[in-house]
Amino acid sequence: MEFRYLPMTERDKSEMLKRIGVEHSDDLFSDIPENVRFKGDLDIQEPKNEYQLMRELTELASRNVNLKSHTSFLGAGVYDHYIPSIVDHVISRSEFYTAYTPYQPEISQGELQAIFEFQTMICELTGMDVANSSMYDGGTALAEAVNLSAGQTKKKKVLVSKAIHPESLAVIHSYVKGPGVEVVEIEHQDGKTDLEQLERELDENTASVVVQYPNFFGQIEPLDEIRSLVDTQKKAMMITSSNPLALGYITPPGEFGADIVVGDAQVFGIPAQYGGPHCGYFATTKKLMRKVPGRLVGQTVDEEGRRGFVLTLQAREQHIRRDKATSNICSNQALNALASSVAMSSLGKQGLKKVAWMNIQKASYMKEQLKLNGFDIAYNGAFFNEIVVDLKRNVSEVNRELLTRGIIGGYDLGQVDEQLEGFMLVAVTEIRSKKEIDTFVKEMGDLHE
């Protein structure tokens, strides 16, 4: 079998072994004790040539129903937006995707500047002072924010709204075990965080209050009221998780005094790809700048006074501080941050606002049509691009039916909350046409009868 990624010839090999001073390459592995040496062949499939493997994997991929073959109304944290062709062309420049973290600034100005631009765009969107180079995803970014708030305030209780993404909530529960932070879940009322319970639970031990804005049900949480409540405790922080596209039209959390804003930039130029990789972002205030997890790029000058960029404030990070680091995060999602930067640049100031507006408009149309056709809309507060429909029947069954009609239905809320059995979370983005929405409503109506 030939291996096209391996350039070593037999002649190279014998010359090199001779220079090393050994007879056989096995001699270089003689320090592996006999007992633990692996004998025989690894139990994996035999190699395949490029043509046949491509055929096989293309066939495997074609077995998946996908967002191009079907009309999707599924969101719940991962959204199908229009991705301009230019995005993939930029991130396919292999100078970007085959590079490591930019440790050598003289030959990494491209990546460093791209990250600096990303940081700027995230600051602009969120209304915050500082943003990092990216996190794994919105869920882990939120969990890191929670732990940061506990470390910073030296308080061990966080109040987390149950109207945040259920998987982000699950990740928070996992992340707090290390530092020993207590999570108090705040129920939702009419699709929004229950402010009365929040007020009751807030006390001098509270490190932070965590809400999603717009929340998991698509509803726009009253950040001004939440901030007022948080302000009753001197040190407590307000943390929000935000769909950054929504912030093109709704007031950014920074303007309501958020201390940390996180979320996922998947909405900008990153395909769903079965849930990852996406692109978490992490934005905060100047005050917390030196506590931010992950990489930060800063502007400086070179010896000739030319503007340039470097990784900076690295004393926060694991490779310098080791066990004293603020986080163990090492890699980030730089390539996806680049994709998001390209998508955001394509949209520009006006385009961003318009796309966000179209999401609200089209979701509003969906809401009205469902109502007109006799469906109960669960929550009637202000919303972005998702609505909750009370189907009064098993949502997964409905989705199975819809699938046979070329439609990927909404998220089954009963999966995460028994009280929401029979409720479907429907997402409508700018790419859904009036006709597709009408068809969805009609099919839903047919199934309803």
Place this chain on the structure above:
Amino acid sequence: MSNKDFPLIFELSQESRTGFSLPEFDVPEVDVDEMIGDSYVRKSEPDLPEVSELQIMRHYTALSKRNHGVDSGFYPLGSCTMKYNPKMNEDVARLTGFSHIHPYQPSESVQGALHLMYDLQESLAAITGMNTVTLQPAAGAHGEWTGLMMIRAFHEANGDYNRTKVIVPDSAHGTNPASATVAGFEAVTVKSDERGLVDLEDLKRVVDEQTAALMLTNPNTLGLFEEDIEEMAAIVHEAGGKLYYDGANLNAILGYARPGDMGFDVVHLNLHKTFTGPHGGGGPGSGPVGVTAEFAAYLPKPILTKQDGVYVFDYNRPQSIGRVKPYYGNFGINVRAYTYIRTMGPEGLKKVSEYAVINANYMMRRLQEEFDLPFDRHCKHEFILSGRRQKKLGVRTLDMAKRLLDFGYHPPTIYFPINVEEALMVEPTETESKETLDDFIDRMIQIANEAKDDPQMVQDAPHTTIVSRMDETQAARKPVLRYQKEE
């Protein structure tokens, strides 16, 4: 911005220019501002650049030219495994049926994706000699933390709440002690001996009834195989601790040795290193974790199972440490790694390690006359040199690294591991040709000679790059972390 500065995309912006083509707005317009409420309608627009599509393409193309990747030239960055990133993998990951599927689609509609994930899990289990693998962790450090949380859950399930310490060698990656802390443990350092291996006497000294685990990279970060691994495993296991394998250096031993056979209980892999997921300028990566049977109950949930030929997720895992990430891991990276494993097979993967190790030893032997070699023994896939000799001439390792830039090379990792003075850590990988290695070696020897004859040439390097050395002190002292429009 002065006229010698390269522009930021914001500096190209002109009002009302656009680079976007919006889908049709075809529904009746309603007053959304009234629905949202005045104080929630954004008043000042985010200042994103307003640029045309060609301007964007030119901007990022120019940026890409200001960046060095593996495709640009040799990248012997130790501990990072900067091998070739196969183009086929990129094509496979972009197949619509893989790239445009939603994580909440009914499982029967994504059986192709689940098949791939299941097969990848099985392959990784076979390669590492572990019982079960989860693909959920997003990166190596994330995998470390996941593994440690499982070890914690294991001890706690046994009523063992006093195991608060995780032992980490002094040569370990910084993520190891950081992950231990984040998982709620105290990191304890064990020393290396003059061989560059873990000092067994010191290990015996630090292991006790409070030991939760020993974290080990094998071969270690000096590129040396921990040949006392069986004894180390016995010391830790007898004290009731567990062995954690950091898979950062797996590229050295594929098909030659498996962590499971060495006595490791929990293992993470970096698919973006050994298995060619590209590094992406910092990520995304993927950090699957493999475990022995006794740890299977603690794996993050859900786990992927196969029932009567159908793949389904199992959420009913009462002892699970919970979720470590939304959805099911970095699927897109996992597709690339799977494609690579299927391309190489058992024979190819073994050759990968054989050639990676030959390349490293060859370079080490050719360079050992001009540079100090702190550990003179066969290395695995990478080796350490020390710039001590050059430092005495006034040339630091940093200077030599910068000088390499003049020859179109990315320098090796420098000043790591921290237990070696003026360290240079070289990892050639198996995908580089002998001609490339020889040229790099010749340049290194040239630099060593310059250090003797013309130190300033090295001290002032780089001479040919688009920018010279950056003022990092200013960057840290007066941080400018975002662009602000000049008023």
